[in-house]
Amino acid sequence: MPTNTPPPTQPGVVEFYNEATEDYHFWSKDYNMHFGYYLPLRTNPFKRDTMLNEMNRQVYKRLGLKDHPSVVADLGCGMGATMKYGLQKHPNLSSIGLTLSTFQEAEGNKLLAGLNGKIIIENYNNTSFASDFFDGAVALESFCHSGHSYQTLHEAHRILKPRSRLVIADAFLKQPEEKLILSGKYCYSKLCQGWSLAGLADIKNFEQMLRKIGFTNIRIENISYKVAPSVVHVPFAISGFMIKKKLKNEPIKPQSVNNLKGSFYALLSGLHLSVFGYYMITCEKA
Numbered sequence: 001m002p003t004n005t006p007p008p009t010q011p012g013v014v015e016f017y018n019e020a021t022e023d024y025h026f027w028s029k030d031y032n033m034h035f036g037y038y039l040p041l042r043t044n045p046f047k048r049d050t051m052l053n054e055m056n057r058q059v060y061k062r063l064g065l066k067d068h069p070s071v072v073a074d075l076g077c078g079m080g081a082t083m084k085y086g087l088q089k090h091p092n093l094s095s096i097g098l099t100l101s102t103f104q105e106a107e108g109n110k111l112l113a114g115l116n117g118k119i120i121i122e123n124y125n126n127t128s129f130a131s132d133f134f135d136g137a138v139a140l141e142s143f144c145h146s147g148h149s150y151q152t153l154h155e156a157h158r159i160l161k162p163r164s165r166l167v168i169a170d171a172f173l174k175q176p177e178e179k180l181i182l183s184g185k186y187c188y189s190k191l192c193q194g195w196s197l198a199g200l201a202d203i204k205n206f207e208q209m210l211r212k213i214g215f216t217n218i219r220i221e222n223i224s225y226k227v228a229p230s231v232v233h234v235p236f237a238i239s240g241f242m243i244k245k246k247l248k249n250e251p252i253k254p255q256s257v258n259n260l261k262g263s264f265y266a267l268l269s270g271l272h273l274s275v276f277g278y279y280m281i282t283c284e285k286a
Helices: 013-027 048-063 081-089 102-111 150-159 182-195 203-213 224-231 234-247 254-270
Strands: 070-075 093-099 117-121 134-140 160-173 215-222 276-285
Touching: 013 102, 013 234, 013 254, 048 081, 048 134, 048 160, 048 224, 048 276, 070 081, 081 093, 081 117, 093 102, 102 117, 134 150, 150 160, 150 203, 160 203, 182 254, 203 215, 203 276, 224 254, 224 276, 234 254, 254 276
Parallel strands: 070 093, 070 134, 093 117, 134 160
Antiparallel strands: 160 276, 215 276
16 A cells, blocks of 8 residues: 655646535536446436446446456546445455545545545556556546646556556547647637646547557547437536526635536537547556
8 A cells, every 4th residue: 555645736636626526516416527328228318327327337347357356546536436336336346546636535535434445645647556556447537637648657557467457438639639620629728728637638649658558458449429418418517506506695616617617618529529539448458
């Protein structure tokens, strides 16, 4: 187990999550801080949390965990909702979540009470874990905060045991940033600004990085249409949140405003199908 030493922080990210995380309870009663996965006959497109938890199921399904005890890292774990789902479904699982947010660490660990999981303050770009430590790792809409960087992937590869898997679910560009059309570039800029994202990688370049670092058995699935039904919930969630605040005569925090703007531009970005895509990526350390 690593020491709980606060890492260097990326400007904006910590403040964003310390201030805006509480608002996510309006998005998901389970504190799922991500989009959902629609599966006919299994999820209800009108009930958001069924899709959000299905995304958790799909991520853990791709990890390919065995029946024996395993330790999984959640790299950018938020409030630990994905960890909680995995721990409840897999009795032999232990999980360690990494976050930069002191709010998420304190409140998320309350949500994990009684389960074999813990959220700690660590930077997933530079952890204190030994090499070959984890039996698997997940990154659910978190690596975008580092711009899907080489350093992020290299560290994930280092801390995984050989033949263990990394599963990533996130939005990516379908082409280099400099080739984006004007409207796509505008939405992309506002999305990054609202959600404190370092940027989104071009999916083709991202695959090349994975191979260069040493990941094998790389599977890249475009699940944009599976995610779309949950994205459609965005304007309704924003409207409901604003009405709730107004009825309670509560001020809206600046970071909440940025969160709402980011959500709005996520919806607009989703309409640019030639520019943006949502992908599920499974890869293995050789």
